[in-house]
């Protein structure tokens with residue numbers, strides 16, 4: 395369903411993503427890990443066409459999305475919603491309006507100018523907020539919410555587009571462990587219940603192990619690991635992060651130790 399083939403992005407002489415190649419045959423939850431500058435964000439940005447690729451192919455359900463232009467490209471961008479580390483909400487706007495922003499690309503100019511939303515969209519937004527456990531905050535300004543709540547608003551805004559793919563760029567990097575867990579649980583549930591593909595850049599190994607079906611490790615723009623969480627051993631992690639034997643798992647961990655649910659397993 396997704397084929398990435400020799401996808402490359404150069405910024406001048408710096409190759410940020412270097413012939414990235416992988417294939418996904420069903421919707422799954424994929425974690426991309428690697429140290430800062432490995433090319434993770436650049437990949438996500440190429441995937442939803444925010445950054446043009448230098449070369450390569452990215453085929454989703456038979457269409458090379460890198461070749462799309464105009465309306466086709468905008469349609470792809472709404473099928474491939476993105477959430478960010480900093481939430482990117484309008485702080486002074488209420489939560490529901492922020493969520494309804496997810497429908498902007500299919501609304502008339504007049505409706506957009508006067509902030510007019512169809513009633514069915516408003517109901518849909520509230521249903522989605524309810525599903526994410528934050529409907530009680532619908533009328534509040536986004537800035538009045540905690541980071542974890544704001545990220546769930548951002549997920550709700552993405553869901554308004556009814557996307558096939560959710561791209562999450564370090565979605566929990568600004569959150570404390572408890573909120574990080576709530577947000578990751580929400581993403582996992584959206585994958586499990588709706589069958590949407592989720593691709594998340596993650597900076598903690600334990601999160602990737604715990605939530606993802608497949609983990610891709612990047613180093614210097616290249617894929618250096620592609621496998622199951624069980625295959626992600628400490629030795630492999632050292633290789634991905636370019637660290638020596640002093641590399642410690644805990645340095646990349648935000649796990650809540652006393653959590654009673656399923657814990658991340660650390661293969662030896």
Ligand SMILES: Nc1ncnc2c1ncn2[C@@H]1O[C@H](COP(=O)(O)OP(=O)(O)OP(=O)(O)O)[C@@H](O)[C@H]1O
Pocket residue numbers: 405408409410428429430431432433434435436437
């Ligand atoms: N707009 C840009 N112009 C020039 N170079 C860029 C640009 N965006 C990214 N880069 C470079 O591309 C490389 C990969 O960056 P990228 O942000 O994709 O890495 P990352 O793995 O997402 O890291 P981080 O976790 O810090 O965001 C880095 O060397 C970075 O400096």
